[in-house]
Amino acid sequence: xxxxxxxxxxxxxxxxxxxxxxxxxxxxxxxxxxxxxxxxxxxxxxxxxxxxxxxxxxx
Numbered sequence: 001x002x003x004x005x006x007x008x009x010x011x012x013x014x015x016x017x018x019x020x021x022x023x024x025x026x027x028x029x030x031x032x033x034x035x036x037x038x039x040x041x042x043x044x045x046x047x048x049x050x051x052x053x054x055x056x057x058x059x
Contacts, residue, residue, distance in 0.1 A: 006033075007021055008035070008036065008057060009057075010036045010056065012048060012050050012054055012055055013055065013056055014048050015047045015050070017045050017046065017047045017048070019039075019055060025043075028044065036055065
């Protein structure tokens with residue numbers, strides 16, 4: 001179960017940006033392999049600057 005959680009993608013509900021943990025988020029200095037849950041609470045969408053709370057699990 002833990003390995004699945006590390007690979008879960010999240011979608012910004014405001015602009016549709018997909019956070020992919022395999023890619024990380026270079027604009028926010030998030031390294032590849034970082035699960036979304038491990039990003040800082042100050043994480044912002046690199047496209048629309050929405051807060052971390054504006055993301056939902058992509059199913």
